[in-house]
Amino acid sequence: MPKVPVPKVDGARLVAFDVIRAVAEKDAYANLELSRLLREHRLDGRDAALATELVGGTLRLQGSYDDVLDRLAKGKLDPPVRDALRLGAHQLLSMRVPTHAAVATTVDLVKDRIGHRPAGLVNAVLRRVSERSLDDWLTNRSLAARTSHPQWILDALAEALARPEELDALLAADNERPGVVLVARPGLCDPAELGGAPHPVSPYAVQLEGGDPGAIPAVREGRAGVQDAGSQLVALLLARAEVDGRDERWLDVCAGPGGKAALLAAIAAERGARVLANERQPHRATLVAQGARAARAGLAGVIAGDGTRPAWAESSFDRVLVDAPCSGLGALRRRPESRWRRTEADVTELVPLQVSLLDSAVGALRPGGVVAYATCSPVVAETAGVVQEVLARRPDAELVPATSYLEGIADAESAHLPGAVQLWPHRHGTDAMFVALLRRT
Template sequence: MRGTVARGDQTAANTHLDGQRTPGRDRARRVAYTVLRAVAQRDSYANLLLPRVLTEQGLSGRDAALATELTYGTLRNQGTYDAILDTCVDRSLRSVDDEVLPLLRLGAHQLLAMAVPAHIAVSATVNVARRIVGQQRARFVNAVLRRVGARDREAWLAILAPDHSRDPVAGLALRHSHPEWIVSALAEALGEQTDTPTDLTETRHLLTAHNERPLVSLLAKPGRATVSELVAEGAHPGRYSPYAAELNEGDPARMELVRQGHAAVQDEASQLVALALGRVPLHGRDQRWLDVCSGPGGKAALLANLAGQSSARLLAAEVRPGRAGLVAEALRGTVADAGRVVVADGTRPPWQAGAFDRVLVDAPCTGLGALRRRPEARWRRAPESLADLVPLQIDLLDQAVAAARPGGVVAYVTCSPHRAETTEVVAAVEARRGDIERLPAVDHILSVVSHTPPSEDEPTHHAVQPRHTEQAQALTGLAAGSHGEFAQFWPHRHGTDAIFLALLRRRE
């Protein structure tokens, strides 16, 4: 299974990007610098900006691959590089301005993680510096990078990383380039102790997985596209979700089915939690579905198309009007026109209590489960954000349960494995209300995984046929919570984002 075995370091992954200096490679370095600077100065998102800059600069093939590796690799390893750079500048790294700092990080990545000869890594980066920040600052970049290149990554880590037996969290944080608070939170979610001398083996595997390039997962929207059609466009079938395909390389936005809105980029764990909600057996009415926090509309699109196949309807709510617009876009062309969007605050809902049969709360969260795909996110979040997020998550889930009819089902989902945002939120809402029954989330996910989707002309999504059980067997290690009643996906175990699911039934 991909993602289970942690790869030692990033160096081996990049040997194909040889270190010649050609005009294309130099442009790739400038593209990476443009994105890194925008991330540092304007809080831009690399995954949104990079494709735009690549298109603007007309980069494709190996040069685009180099720009992508330089951008993502530098952002992922930023913590490690900053610690090394800090010892290579005469003053504090904090005093280096945000036009020059991305150049130093970019150079450090080529020197310490890529198979680029040191003299090319330095001269090519200094060349970019000269064009953008001027001769004087380029000389500074040159001097610092020469010091960085004096040792390889392991030699630097041997000097800088705290002794593992003394401070395992700080050691892992430096070696794998994560803030310490995130390492501690992830270790706790994995059930590993951080307050006693320990090797934190699984935490290390998870951090390693965060620094590897994930494959692009695609969703064939139910009733609108099939996995076979995505395969015909160059993808291969996904591992678990009956609607998933994966793309090894290439830009998914260029695929015909994606351009037409019949398919979309979506992690397999995200698909499975939405499918699990859509498939939980219900007694009685099953017509009204609600997605409380729907922007930008990934799960809403899946659910609305499922709903449309069984004459149910989805209401997709989103508090931010701009994001509600994205949801409307994602719902365009839904089977049986089964999706509607409303701008609404899920903590003060405009809908009637008890009106819905199935409810999804995909709550705003720290996003610690998607660190593979959003390489800058680990440096943006602070533990203090939990003080705002957790009360909001509790209110949203409380109101979501109130929105469900007695016997209706609620899925509480986060893209974070942090306990404060997952099991503890469910427990807090249960303590507030007396009408919640926990359903076995893993069983419902496995039942989704072991079934084949209906063919296009099948009238209802409930009519499913058994699929191979291999996929279900590969999904071990999913159970979370004191009795294993919740599901927690993990990048290093399942090759997916770390998505959490609690399935709750409102008691009759």
């Protein structure tokens, strides 16, 4: 019988390359594509960890690697070849992979996935890359190249931070692989059940040292979930805010994929309240329902609808959450491809939608009720700018100091909207979440 050829390239590197190509060609989300391919190739343990590091690290530092590669490669690089070189550069410059192993495996990857023709070029370029450290390659290069952030994002983050002395720390935090944080949904799970260490931003947050969260029974059963501590705080601030009178009907206007809705539903169930979860996209609405299955006692239902054209009556809710679609520039460490996918034009297009969603949410409140407006972006136009515009157009709304509901969290006030909360990865170990509270008067 003829022998079956054994692939020279290990599964982790094949998966990493395929994920990065899917991000470039299909606008895929790296985390979702990675999870799918890890399951498909049945990779776990060290192989899954290697693939995860290759994908996340290569995408985070893509701008720095391109700065090096463009000085070494003559002529224009085809996109698949460039992606293979980025993977090789990451192993040489940011991982402890020996030069011969990094070069040889990348050349074999190119032969397997692209063809033999560019193999010589890849071999030659990577051997040149290996001659210097990343710091040496980036000496005297631009801040954008050294920190692997597009210039427009550097400018937007610097404006939002409003502390020039902290910019380097923020950019460095964006390039660090975030730890896995779990949420123990109240009434369903005790944080001690999850292991790990408490996170100071949320009483329900636990940070894991490592391992597969899906192997934890509480996560599999929906009593706990993977959720950044900053996202947990968004739900907590809405739940902590004082409302006048009745407190039974809550609304999550943009609920997909469902993490905040599940936490809100668990909190609501303990208080005898219920949450109506709305999500515009039907497939994401399905994810919301699945994610909140363990907290269904606090869930009034899940509907698929447009939050700017509400299916609910005016003045009918006591608490409303608007976790608005945004540029996502506060989660660059967790979604590294966003920095290469987003443009300034995206922010310009998103702001009118954000204003419309918040305006509609205020209208959904009864007098005395409270709305939380949140984004996983610190960009001024998407945060303070949106809230200020809605306050200017709605005399029946007033800003409530969200900072008064922080418990043990220091230095978290927005530099552009006093009373609003702005978290930062380098200060608080979270995504750069923004939260403002408004009351309908």
